[in-house]
Amino acid sequence: MGLHHYLLTSLAIFLCGLFTVLTRRNAIGVLMGIELILNAANINYIAFARFGGGTIDGQIFSVFVIMLAAAEAAIGLAIVLGIYRKFETIDLEATDTLRG
Numbered sequence: 001m002g003l004h005h006y007l008l009t010s011l012a013i014f015l016c017g018l019f020t021v022l023t024r025r026n027a028i029g030v031l032m033g034i035e036l037i038l039n040a041a042n043i044n045y046i047a048f049a050r051f052g053g054g055t056i057d058g059q060i061f062s063v064f065v066i067m068l069a070a071a072e073a074a075i076g077l078a079i080v081l082g083i084y085r086k087f088e089t090i091d092l093e094a095t096d097t098l099r100g
Contacts, residue, residue, distance in 0.1 A: 006047035014040035027083065027090045031076045038069045 017036025024030050042062045049058020080090055087095050 003047055003051040006043060006051075010040045010043040010047070013043065025091050025093055027076075027080045027092055030092065031073065031080070034072065034076075035069060038065055038072075041065055 013036055017033045017040060020033030020036060021030050022033075024033065042065050045058040045062045045065070047058075049055060052058075083095050084090050089095070
C-alpha cells in the first residue's frame with residue numbers, strides 16, 4: 001500500500017464528515033461529522049510522516065489533533081446540553097437564536 005491509498009481513504013472519510021456536517025439538523029450529528037473530518041486530517045498526518053521521511057512530526061501533530069478533538073467533544077456536548085435545557089430540542093434549525 002502506498003501513500004495514495006492512505007490519501008484516498010482520508011479523502012473518503014473527509015467527504016463523509018463534510019456531508020454529515022452539511023446535511024444533519026441534529027447537533028450531535030454535526031459534532032460526529034467534525035470528528036470524522038479531524039480523523040481524516042490525522043490519517044494525512046500519519047501517512048505523510050510515514051512516507052515523507054520517517055520523522056515523528058506527523059505523530060506529534062496527530063496527538064495534538066486528538067487532544068483538540070477531545071476538547072471539542074467535551075465543550076460541544078456541554079453546549080448541546082445547555083441548548084437542550086433551554087429549548088428542549090437539539091435541532092439546529094429550532095435554535096437559531098440564543099436569546100430565550
